[in-house]
Amino acid sequence: xxxxxxxxxxxxxxxxxxxxxxxxxxxxxxxxxxxxxxxxxxxxxxxxxxxxxxxxxxxxxxxxxxxxxxxxxxxxxxxxxxxxxxxxxxxxxxxxxxxxxxxxxxxxxxxxxxxxxxxxxxxxxxxxxxxxxxxxxxxxxxxxxxxxxxxxxxxxxxxxxxxxxxxxxxxxxxxxxxxxxxxxxxxxxxxxxxxxxxxxxxxxxxxxxxxxxxxxxxxxxxxxxxxxxxxxxxxxxxxxxxxxxxxxxxxxxxxxxxxxxxxxxxxxxxxxxxxxxxxxxxxxxxxxxxxxxxxxxxxxxxxxxxxxxxxxxxxxxxxxxxxxxxxxxxxxxxxxxxxxxxxxxxxxxxxxxxxxxxxxxxxxxxxxxxxxxxxxxxxxxxxxxxxxxxxxxxxxxxxxxxxxxxxxxxxxxx
Amino acid sequence: xxxxxxxxxxxxxxxxxxxxxxxxxxxxxxxxxxxxxxxxxxxxxxxxxxxxxxxxxxxxxxxxxxxxxxxxxxxxxxxxxxxxxxxxxxxxxxxxxxxxxxxxxxxxxxxxxxxxxxxxxxxxxxxxxxxxxxxxxxxxxxxxxxxxxxxxxxxxxxxxxxxxxxxxxxxxxxxxxxxxxxxxxxxxxxxxxxxxxxxxxxxxxxxxxxxxxxxxxxxxxxxxxxxxxxxxxxxxxxxxxxxxxxxxxxxxxxxxxxxxxxxxxxxxxxxxxxxxxxxxxxxxxxxxxxxx
Numbered sequence: 001x002x003x004x005x006x007x008x009x010x011x012x013x014x015x016x017x018x019x020x021x022x023x024x025x026x027x028x029x030x031x032x033x034x035x036x037x038x039x040x041x042x043x044x045x046x047x048x049x050x051x052x053x054x055x056x057x058x059x060x061x062x063x064x065x066x067x068x069x070x071x072x073x074x075x076x077x078x079x080x081x082x083x084x085x086x087x088x089x090x091x092x093x094x095x096x097x098x099x100x101x102x103x104x105x106x107x108x109x110x111x112x113x114x115x116x117x118x119x120x121x122x123x124x125x126x127x128x129x130x131x132x133x134x135x136x137x138x139x140x141x142x143x144x145x146x147x148x149x150x151x152x153x154x155x156x157x158x159x160x161x162x163x164x165x166x167x168x169x170x171x172x173x174x175x176x177x178x179x180x181x182x183x184x185x186x187x188x189x190x191x192x193x194x195x196x197x198x199x200x201x202x203x204x205x206x207x208x209x210x211x212x213x214x215x216x217x218x219x220x221x222x223x224x225x226x227x228x229x230x231x232x233x234x235x236x237x238x239x240x241x242x243x244x245x246x247x248x249x250x251x252x253x254x255x256x257x258x259x260x261x262x263x264x265x266x267x268x269x270x271x272x273x274x275x276x277x278x279x280x281x282x283x284x285x286x287x288x289x290x291x292x293x294x295x296x297x298x299x300x301x302x303x304x305x306x307x308x309x310x311x312x313x314x315x316x317x318x319x320x321x322x323x324x325x326x327x328x329x330x331x332x333x334x335x336x337x338x339x340x341x342x343x344x345x346x347x348x349x350x351x352x353x354x355x356x357x358x359x360x361x362x363x364x365x366x367x368x369x370x371x372x373x374x375x376x377x378x379x380x381x382x383x384x385x386x387x388x389x390x391x392x393x394x395x396x397x398x399x400x401x402x403x404x405x406x407x408x409x410x411x412x413x414x
Numbered sequence: 415x416x417x418x419x420x421x422x423x424x425x426x427x428x429x430x431x432x433x434x435x436x437x438x439x440x441x442x443x444x445x446x447x448x449x450x451x452x453x454x455x456x457x458x459x460x461x462x463x464x465x466x467x468x469x470x471x472x473x474x475x476x477x478x479x480x481x482x483x484x485x486x487x488x489x490x491x492x493x494x495x496x497x498x499x500x501x502x503x504x505x506x507x508x509x510x511x512x513x514x515x516x517x518x519x520x521x522x523x524x525x526x527x528x529x530x531x532x533x534x535x536x537x538x539x540x541x542x543x544x545x546x547x548x549x550x551x552x553x554x555x556x557x558x559x560x561x562x563x564x565x566x567x568x569x570x571x572x573x574x575x576x577x578x579x580x581x582x583x584x585x586x587x588x589x590x591x592x593x594x595x596x597x598x599x600x601x602x603x604x605x606x607x608x609x610x611x612x613x614x615x616x617x618x619x620x621x622x623x624x625x626x627x628x629x630x631x632x633x634x635x636x637x638x639x640x641x642x643x644x645x646x647x648x649x650x651x652x653x654x655x656x657x658x659x660x661x662x663x664x665x666x667x668x669x670x671x672x673x674x675x676x677x678x679x680x681x682x683x684x685x686x687x688x689x690x691x692x693x694x695x696x697x698x699x700x701x702x703x704x705x706x
Binding site: 024027028029030032033037076079080081082083084085086087088089090093094096097098100101104105107118119204205207208209210211212214215218219246249250251252254255256257258259261262265269275277 | 516
């Protein structure tokens with residue numbers, strides 16, 4: 001394993017994550033893709049003119065090509081009656097094709113490997129070294145650090161405008177925030193990040209580096225600052241993990257980094273607190289379980305009230321499981337099919353029946369429903385009423401101590 | 415090259431075989447691409463195109479075979495899987511559509527690159543040929559392969575023409591179509607599947623990275639000439655045909671010029687000309703007549 005390629009990967013991933021966060025929150029992800037492809041002819045022309053991939057000239061060429069890509073996509077969208085994505089699709093594929101044709105026609109003069117263009121070669125990029133204070137440091141690392149400094153400095157200088165433009169572009173424009181400058185600058189920074197990572201990850205995979213860390217971080221955090229910090233952390237971790245995986249299985253570093261980023265996004269989709277698929281399913285399952293338990297308790301209370309006869313006892317597997325669990329907790333006793341309340345369970349059961357009958361009383365007073373239609377809504381609502389709501393309903397329905405069916409409403413327990 | 419050599423190169427058996435396959439693919443990709451452009455989903459095909467790579471690598475690794483139909487079958491499976499993933503992300507997460515497309519595109523492409531590089535690094539015989547699917551390579555297209563992609567193209571065009579009314583309705587007014595009782599979700603799914611099929615069939619021509627141009631640029635050019643869907647399909651198909659043939663011819667005449675990028679540049683030229691022509695036409699209209 002070589003340490004330098006890993007460091008290069010981590011630094012360029014961090015640059016991309018910083019810029020990509022702004023692209024993602026501004027819904028400009030596809031411009032990142034377009035710029036990734038669109039810089040190619042700029043770099044090739046710069047190399048034909050005597051520049052070095054990753055050098056000053058090719059950076060300038062890339063930024064110029066990126067600005068041209070974005071300008072052309074916008075012009076095509078407006079002039080050609082096309083949607084934004086179709087216009088971008090026309091422009092960036094054309095630019096990329098121009099780059100590919102130039103490379104193949106001038107292959108003898110352009111020191112660009114086709115594989116390098118598409119997906120970068122980390123080891124090759126890191127082998128191109130430059131001496132700094134006597135230490136041989138990979139040139140792409142130096143470029144990456146410079147790009148990081150430029151990008152961070154630009155965002156710091158325009159931060160309030162960036163944030164305003166990100167959340168409400170129109171309002172920002174109305175109050176005089178220079179949205180155009182903020183946006184153009186952001187696109188230029190995208191070009192800087194793209195060209196800094198070009199040798200390491202190529203023209204196509206840069207879109208993964210730009211978008212996936214920020215999209216993952218967005219699922220975990222809400223504030224822009226935290227999303228950006230998390231995106232950088234995710235990007236650096238994935239770069240290291242992806243590079244190690246590529247070294248272990250002897251394959252493309254950039255490809256494996258993209259795969260690790262994808263796995264990270266998948267993990268966030270599954271387990272993100274509050275909105276991940278697993279927490280949401282768990283929340284639903286817990287609700288179903290709580291309702292089942294409360295139904296068993298309420299049925300037992302009604303059976304007690306009626307002296308042992310109740311026509312609508314909850315049945316089925318879920319009810320028996322809930323009954324077993326309540327018996328284990330000491331809230332009911334006796335057979336699972338017809339459990340009896342213990343003193344520990346009676347209070348809880350009474351609260352549920354109280355919620356149910358209060359709701360029926362409230363509906364009976366305020367909603368024109370036949371008496372036999374009051375039960376089903378109350379059967380749902382009984383699980384959601386808190387003590388304060390019960391108190392307010394009781395105040396409203398007044399001293400009525402019975403529900404519309406004439407049954408007594410239990411009093412609130414301390 | 416002398417004039418004689420050029421003519422021979424253009425009319426060689428190999429060039430004609432390639433031209434037949436590429437032209438069929440060019441027409442069909444352009445026709446089905448019209449609905450992506452009208453439906454504002456031009457880049458869904460791009461995500462599917464990048465996602466074909468893991469399927470190609472997997473098909474090769476599992477079967478050890480390199481026949482085009484085996485690899486394209488793998489490509490189709492992973493393209494469809496990526497579209498499924500895209501639809502799941504859109505439905506079940508907070509991630510916005512543009513980021514979702516970029517995620518699917520970037521990650522599946524990365525997986526494909528990792529898989530192909532891994533196979534090449536292990537020296538698996540024939541694995542280096544898989545890299546031809548990155549940018550396309552028509553040199554190795556046999557008569558059999560050409561017939562295969564032409565057959566896929568014919569089926570796709572037939573399905574589009576058979577469902578023209580439904581597809582048009584959904585492209586312009588999905589809300590009305592839904593209210594009127596049309597299965598909008600299914601029609602959309604069929605259109606996306608047809609686009610994915612054409613992306614797969616066009617892979618040998620343009621490769622995963624550039625294939626989206628064959629689905630987007632001819633419809634964008636046709637849009638400059640007409641507001642009617644059937645006419646747009648016809649013009650797009652014609653643009654696809656002309657640019658495919660021009661690309662094949664250019665690649666046969668110019669050494670080292672690959673077919674895929676040449677086809678893309680030809681269609682881009684037609685697009686620019688169409689855009690210019692619309693400007694001339696509209697600027698000649700008498701004042702007071704607004705553009706339709």
